[in-house]
Amino acid sequence: MSNNGHLSGSFYFNGDIACAEGAISAGCRFFAGYPITPATEIAERMSERLPEIGGVYIQMEDELASMAAILGAAWGGKKSMTSTSGPGFSLMMENLGLGYMTETPCVVVNVQRAGPSTGLPTLVAQADMMQARWGAHGCYSAIALCPSSPQEMYDYTIKAFNLSEKYRVPVLLMADEAVGHMSEKVTITPPEKLKLVTRRKPTVSPDKFNPYQPDADLVPPMANAGEGYGFHVTGLTHDERGYPVMTPQAQEKLVRRLVDKIDKNRDDIIEVEEWDTDDAEVVVVSYGISARIVRYAVELARKEGIKAGMLKLITVWPFAESTIKRLAPRLKSFIVVEINAGQIVLEVERCAAGQTKTVLLPGMGGAVHHPDVILEAIRKAAK
Amino acid sequence: MTIEIANTKVIDQYIRQDRMPHIWCPGCGIGTVLHALIRSLVKGGYDMDKVAMVSGIGCTARAAGYVKMDSFHTTHGRALPFATGLKLANPDLKVILFSGDGDLVSIGGNHFIHAARRNMDITVICVNNFNYGMTGGQMGPTTPTGARTSTSRSGNYEPSFSIPALAAASGAVYVARWTCLHLRQLENSISEALTRKGFSLVEAISPCPTVYGRLNKQPTGLDQMKYYQTASSVENGADPMKVGIELNGKITCGKFVDIERPSYLEMAGFDKETR
Numbered sequence A: 001m002s003n004n005g006h007l008s009g010s011f012y013f014n015g016d017i018a019c020a021e022g023a024i025s026a027g028c029r030f031f032a033g034y035p036i037t038p039a040t041e042i043a044e045r046m047s048e049r050l051p052e053i054g055g056v057y058i059q060m061e062d063e064l065a066s067m068a069a070i071l072g073a074a075w076g077g078k079k080s081m082t083s084t085s086g087p088g089f090s091l092m093m094e095n096l097g098l099g100y101m102t103e104t105p106c107v108v109v110n111v112q113r114a115g116p117s118t119g120l121p122t123l124v125a126q127a128d129m130m131q132a133r134w135g136a137h138g139c140y141s142a143i144a145l146c147p148s149s150p151q152e153m154y155d156y157t158i159k160a161f162n163l164s165e166k167y168r169v170p171v172l173l174m175a176d177e178a179v180g181h182m183s184e185k186v187t188i189t190p191p192e193k194l195k196l197v198t199r200r201k202p203t204v205s206p207d208k209f210n211p212y213q214p215d216a217d218l219v220p221p222m223a224n225a226g227e228g229y230g231f232h233v234t235g236l237t238h239d240e241r242g243y244p245v246m247t248p249q250a251q252e253k254l255v256r257r258l259v260d261k262i263d264k265n266r267d268d269i270i271e272v273e274e275w276d277t278d279d280a281e282v283v284v285v286s287y288g289i290s291a292r293i294v295r296y297a298v299e300l301a302r303k304e305g306i307k308a309g310m311l312k313l314i315t316v317w318p319f320a321e322s323t324i325k326r327l328a329p330r331l332k333s334f335i336v337v338e339i340n341a342g343q344i345v346l347e348v349e350r351c352a353a354g355q356t357k358t359v360l361l362p363g364m365g366g367a368v369h370h371p372d373v374i375l376e377a378i379r380k381a382a383k
Numbered sequence B: 001m002t003i004e005i006a007n008t009k010v011i012d013q014y015i016r017q018d019r020m021p022h023i024w025c026p027g028c029g030i031g032t033v034l035h036a037l038i039r040s041l042v043k044g045g046y047d048m049d050k051v052a053m054v055s056g057i058g059c060t061a062r063a064a065g066y067v068k069m070d071s072f073h074t075t076h077g078r079a080l081p082f083a084t085g086l087k088l089a090n091p092d093l094k095v096i097l098f099s100g101d102g103d104l105v106s107i108g109g110n111h112f113i114h115a116a117r118r119n120m121d122i123t124v125i126c127v128n129n130f131n132y133g134m135t136g137g138q139m140g141p142t143t144p145t146g147a148r149t150s151t152s153r154s155g156n157y158e159p160s161f162s163i164p165a166l167a168a169a170s171g172a173v174y175v176a177r178w179t180c181l182h183l184r185q186l187e188n189s190i191s192e193a194l195t196r197k198g199f200s201l202v203e204a205i206s207p208c209p210t211v212y213g214r215l216n217k218q219p220t221g222l223d224q225m226k227y228y229q230t231a232s233s234v235e236n237g238a239d240p241m242k243v244g245i246e247l248n249g250k251i252t253c254g255k256f257v258d259i260e261r262p263s264y265l266e267m268a269g270f271d272k273e274t275r
């Protein structure tokens, strides 16, 4: 180990460990969490690694506390993270909302398992995708990333931190049990090659500082507690000074900006991967672990001479509307593969707007799709 | 360092004047407690740039919006874990939690016992008005048995929590209780609490005439203060397990706990390393 605790080289890591290392590479120095399968290994790794590099690990009494603690730590000036799975994710929703409202940068990892309720604690699902978008009450826009491999757990944890710092928003890393628990080669980015983003600081003196006065990109610069700015932060609807204002006008102005700062910057935020979509008649849309199986099925279809392609959503939220809109008119069908009863398919259908068919291959959780099932659906759709 | 506070101008500097008038009712005790806290901070010569106030939700919690310092008005019950994150991220900050009774030991009860158990380096000022003021005076865990509230019209039949007992049993190193009548003592206790390493708690029994007093034959702040005057006694060192408050019963005031044990920062080695 060298470079301030930054590992170097390649390792055989599971996705959870890779996520923890991604956080450390990204500069995360505060972690609060509560054990839950299949995310526990992230907390365990952070408890070991953070103290040796001058960071803070604290095991909280529950996930409500974990989420609140990472918000507090973010305002104390640290890059902060928590990790959990379904039941804990549900408990985090209220304070996640506080994070959206107060524009607090932080990263929340959900290694999804099958629910509802305790469900299948050790088995895979992708059924919290809508909760990731709408789980906290009220209006807001969210950012959620879906990794498909331990390497992507590492890479997209770094990306999650960068987006959270840039847009001052909690960013969700929506992993799944399969990706969290599979072990593969993970290459650590050398520190000098890392591109890290840190929250923009105020450029005016404390007496002129309005903590919620946005810059042109709709994101306000952020002061940390203890730096002399004497600011107020509240979950109530507030004006540029951060003061509560209980009017529809203040609500319109603030919440409109919270939505717009993500939606109007979507081109900068959204990342997708396309394979063989140029001449495709059928495009399979997927994310997370499912995307890897889809990739295999699409290759099999190509070998049979079927014009199949694939769209992998790395950023699931905000949704890649323009990509779907571009592809839809020239397709016979989209196929959506996800381990839930149909969540992201609704977005695909909405954006396809009747210009092509949308077929769902659902899964109730506990197992990934068999490639043959996907291949068969591609064959059918291509006819 | 001692600073004489001759008039309220000194205090005014630490209040956001552009947020006045405040929302508190006439006769409410919250302002009195906030005043005592600010006097303690001024007298203690604290660098206000390094003081942060965290609160949850409630009438009491609105105080965070009125003080001129880094201040956080968070979610109902979760102020302590938020404050925990803030303190650990920047241990140079003096972190003060200003909380209502419901915020602290009802919805936030689990966080309260665990922050005390960890001996987290936070000073908690709790305004106990025996009910949920902000939502219109419902019963809660501090409501004395028999008290009438908007959700216990014919008298609360649940037993109540004693906050000093809960704090002491959970591991707080400093526990004191005063009423809004005991201004000087309250201020002195807050001053002491602020200097202790670890988890310190000062409870201030406070009038809520509008929604609590009205239903319990004490319809004005003055009525409630008169009750405190006749019913309170000072017993420093009293057993915190024996200072529960019954309806219209005795209010034992004083400093109940003042011990030393390693604080969270010390146990976690914050003093040894640069973090």
Ligand SMILES: Cc1ncc(C[n+]2csc(CCOP(=O)(O)OP(=O)(O)O)c2C)c(N)n1
Pocket (backbone or CB within 6 Å): B057, B058, B059, B060, B061, B076, B099, B100, B101, B102, B103, B104, B127, B129, B131, B132, B133, B134, B135
């Ligand atoms: C999760 C949640 N539940 C309920 C409420 C409604 N609520 C707001 S303040 C409050 C009670 C406050 O009581 P207390 O902490 O004693 O403060 P007081 O108003 O008496 O000062 C409640 C129940 C809320 N804001 N959030």
Ligand code: SF4
Pocket (backbone or CB within 6 Å): B023, B024, B025, B027, B028, B029, B030, B059, B060, B129, B133, B134, B207, B208, B209, B210, B211, B212
């Ligand atoms: S309702 Fe009670 S606690 Fe709230 S401001 Fe009025 S008197 Fe104070």
Ligand SMILES: [Mg+2]
Pocket (backbone or CB within 6 Å): B100, B101, B102, B127, B128, B129, B130, B131, B132, B133
């Ligand atoms: Mg109360």
